[in-house]
Amino acid sequence: MSKVTPLSGFPEFLPSDRIVELQFLDTIRETFELHGFASVETRAVEPVERLSNQGEDADKEIYGVRRLAAEAGEDTSLGLHFDLTVPFARYVLEHGGKLAFPFRRYQIQKVWRGERPQEGRYREFTQADIDVVDSGELPNHYEVELPLVIAEALRKLPVPEFVVKVNNRKIPEGFYRGLGLDDVATVLRIVDKIDKIGPEKVIERLVESGATDKQARLAVQLADISSPDTSFVEQVRALGVEHPTLDEGLEQLSQVMAAAAEHAPGLLLADLRIARGLDYYTGAVYEIYLVGQESFGSVGGGGRYDALASDGKTTYPGVGISIGVSRLVHRLVSQGLLKGTRSTPTAVLVALNAEEDRAEAMRTAARLRARGIPVEVAPAAAKFGKQIKFADRRGIPFVLFSTENGPEIKDIRSGDQQPVDPAVWTPPAADVRPGIETLQENS
Structure with a gap:
């Protein structure tokens, strides 16, 4: 080549x-x-x-x-x-x-x-x-x-x-x-x-x-x-x-x-x-x-x-x-x-516990997208820590997990993790789409 x-x-x-x-x-x-x-x-x-x-x-x-x-x-x-x-x-x-x-x-x-x-x-x-x-x-x-x-x-x-x-x-x-x-x-x-x-x-x-x-x-x-x-x-x-x-x-x-x-x-x-x-x-x-x-x-x-x-x-x-x-x-x-505030439009990564969960994860992602939230499903099932690192490298602010207690959303910037209903949850307006970060004071 x-x-x-x-x-x-x-x-x-x-x-x-x-x-x-x-x-x-x-x-x-x-x-x-x-x-x-x-x-x-x-x-x-x-x-x-x-x-x-x-x-x-x-x-x-x-x-x-x-x-x-x-x-x-x-x-x-x-x-x-x-x-x-x-x-x-x-x-x-x-x-x-x-x-x-x-x-x-x-x-x-x-x-x-x-x-x-x-x-x-x-x-x-x-x-x-x-x-x-x-x-x-x-x-x-x-x-x-x-x-x-x-x-x-x-x-x-x-x-x-x-x-x-x-x-x-x-x-x-x-x-x-x-x-x-x-x-x-x-x-x-x-x-x-x-x-x-x-x-x-x-x-x-x-x-x-x-x-x-x-x-x-x-x-x-x-x-x-x-x-x-x-x-x-x-x-x-x-x-x-x-x-x-x-x-x-x-x-x-x-x-x-x-x-x-x-x-x-x-x-x-x-x-x-x-x-x-x-x-x-x-x-x-x-x-x-x-x-x-x-x-x-x-x-x-x-x-x-x-x-x-x-x-x-x-x-x-x-x-x-x-x-x-x-x-x-x-x-x-x-x-x-x-x-850019991140390198991808994605605001939420839907995590996978196992590959068999992909169909349900795709349905969850579709519900979020229907409300204008950019979402992608994790490329592969892996330990949650690895999936969080994947999101962090791309600047994706939220990871949605399926836990024993039901769905939970994690803000990987603050570490805050809470129960969530994917049918109604919406991220803060500033996080829905990527924006521009000003690194120095423009004068």
């Missing part, structure tokens, strides 16, 4: 950590549904042509899909989706005649990116997205609503303090055009690397791309501006650059920040360094960071896109934001902050 070798970038959880991930997914899903978002699931593959040319080196990261036994001339132009926004835009175009607009959707699925694996960077991971799309026009108030929904979901979870950094793509675009830099996409991609390579290297690369030293330094100065309120407008104006698109972006971001200050003070930080590498964003852009762990990178993000979903006749502008569930959970688990 060949040796099993792990594949880097394709993380797999142990059962107790998977419980943490499932709790996150359940909470996120329930929160999205509380806000009226409907669930959709799209296929894993899209035409490579649709996936490519989206910026952020997307072309290099797409996994191509083909049959190993593909014949000559067989179509091999499919790729695994690298995010959920591009396939969702296709979904809207394909099913637009059957959807009611504005359409509110959430989507929780795997995505694949062929990038170099490192901490927090995976080749396969789960994202949880919400988007609102409309036909023709999309009001700006959705750009405020979506980060508030995401924040509500995260605040229900044992997540450290976080901040949603927000910008508007029209601000750097208008600023660069006001400087005379018309290759906006190139400037954005260079400036977007400022955290990785530093401002001086960014200036150097901007000059290499055709900017003057003054233009490059002003672009970096713009990226240095941030504020928890609308004061960023005065800071931008002080740089002395004017352009109608810049004016529009400043106004739109001011509306977002003013509304956030009313509904969720301190949640949003206007940060003009945020650009998002994907080219389809046209308005608000978001990045979610854990406070004090910014060097880890964002654990979510998104933005507004006005032309991604268009069939030439009708355009469906949208705005969306996602949580990188795998990235976030792996970070918290690997830091020793969280773990």
Whole structure:
């Protein structure tokens, strides 16, 4: 038998950590549904042509899909989706005649990116997205609503303090055009690397791309501006650059920040360094960071896109934001902050005195399950001490015994053992299902 070798970038959880991930997914899903978002699931593959040319080196990261036994001339132009926004835009175009607009959707699925694996960077991971799309026009108030929904979901979870950094793509675009830099996409991609390579290297690369030293330094100065309120407008104006698109972006971001200050003070930080590498964003852009762990990178993000979903006749502008569930959970688990309270859903182990008792034990288990209690029967008859150790290793809190005096339930954590009627007994609510144990104080 060949040796099993792990594949880097394709993380797999142990059962107790998977419980943490499932709790996150359940909470996120329930929160999205509380806000009226409907669930959709799209296929894993899209035409490579649709996936490519989206910026952020997307072309290099797409996994191509083909049959190993593909014949000559067989179509091999499919790729695994690298995010959920591009396939969702296709979904809207394909099913637009059957959807009611504005359409509110959430989507929780795997995505694949062929990038170099490192901490927090995976080749396969789960994202949880919400988007609102409309036909023709999309009001700006959705750009405020979506980060508030995401924040509500995260605040229900044992997540450290976080901040949603927000910008508007029209601000750097208008600023660069006001400087005379018309290759906006190139400037954005260079400036977007400022955290990785530093401002001086960014200036150097901007000059290499055709900017003057003054233009490059002003672009970096713009990226240095941030504020928890609308004061960023005065800071931008002080740089002395004017352009109608810049004016529009400043106004739109001011509306977002003013509304956030009313509904969720301190949640949003206007940060003009945020650009998002994907080219389809046209308005608000978001990045979610854990406070004090910014060097880890964002654990979510998104933005507004006005032309991604268009069939030439009708355009469906949208705005969306996602949580990188795998990235976030792996970070918290690997830091020793969280773990599952047990490695199995089972709350009760029905013990066996002898193998002949299995049929009755299975009937007892069925009665408990009928009342929503997760139960399993011991794998084999053995001394009670051995069966208790089996339950303890798996984190099962209760063992149900048949004794001379009738059924008894033992809480193996406290050692307490009492007579019980399996037809009516129910464990404490906190023990029915596994939960998340916080191992350190999140701050």
